[in-house]
Amino acid sequence: MGTGKRGLLTAAVTVVCAVTVLAAPGTAFAAPKPTPGTSATPSATPTPPPSKDLEKVREKLDRLYHDAAVATDSYNAAEERTKEQSARIVALAKKIVAGQRKLEKLKDQAGAAARAQYRSGGLPPTAQFLLSDDPQQFIDGAGTVLNGQRATTKLIAEMTRTQKELQGYADDASAQWEKLDANRRAKAAAQKKIKQQIAEAEELESRLEKKEKERLAALEQEAAHKAQTRWLDTGILKEIDSKASQQGRKAVEFATAQLGKPYVWGAEGPDSYDCSGLTSHAWADAGHPIPRTSQEQWKQLEHVDIKDMRPGDLIIYFDDASHVAMYVGDGAIIHAPRPGRTVTVAGAGSMPILGVVRPDA
Incomplete structure (x- = not known):
């Protein structure tokens, strides 16, 4: 992370550093190495590859939560x-x-x-x-x-x-x-x-065994990592070097302070948020109120090219603008993902990007 970026993220620097793996173009997400002192025995059963059925479950859950977001x-x-x-x-x-x-x-x-x-x-x-x-x-x-x-x-x-x-x-x-x-x-x-x-999503997840849930979580993480890696492999981070505005820094600091709080649909703080509740509240706290929903944020705020993106800008996801996150620099975002999850840091390219908007253009 460059000196300028550290100045931009302030309170977010520790969190963003924790996900520097997301910011390295071409990073290979290898399987973890065996713990020192242990060795695999011939009788050890290798972890079976994800089944097509479990992949279908993941895809169905994605659709259900996407429809819930819409x-x-x-x-x-x-x-x-x-x-x-x-x-x-x-x-x-x-x-x-x-x-x-x-x-x-x-x-x-x-x-x-x-x-x-x-x-x-x-x-x-x-x-x-x-x-x-x-x-x-x-x-x-x-x-x-x-x-x-x-x-x-x-x-x-x-x-x-x-x-x-x-x-x-x-x-x-x-x-x-x-x-x-x-x-x-x-x-x-x-x-x-x-x-x-x-x-329906919760009922579907409740039918899974513990191991299946673990494998499902691994599938979700793998899909996000692959998407992020593809995005980084375009070399986009070499072009993104804009510094945050004063209000942008305040918005990032606010979003960072909400890490770990639960996603609740329709919520806009202070104890829980949905995706646009987080971004709208962050910018209101920075002294620049913006529309409440991700779709209105996409419609009303000024669009900027991804290469001109700076911390505090909002990335709108999916063709229907049903999700929004705040860019915090070094290829990372802070967002409220979906029910059952908390406000977290993720890769900016881990979901299909519709475009970028700037509240304080």
């Missing part, structure tokens, strides 16, 4: 829209209350004008003005009538405008309620799918 993104998006719409409805309700008070006040003014006319004998100011024999009263009356006409016109216009505003607020509130209800249904559907996918 549903989690849908749930989080619906949750964000629900919050926005609830706030919008509250704001509209306040406008409606204020508008009703204003309309009542205007009605009181109109009523006062009507009562004044009644007290003057029922004749409108215009008629009184025309029937006057006093020249001075005639002149004064002309001004009064003109002012009265202007005031009446203004009052009527104000009442009409206020009534239209109230109707607009009411229509907007009704539309927001419909959207809110739709998003609540979307949240419920996504929540149901998440639970179904995770329950």
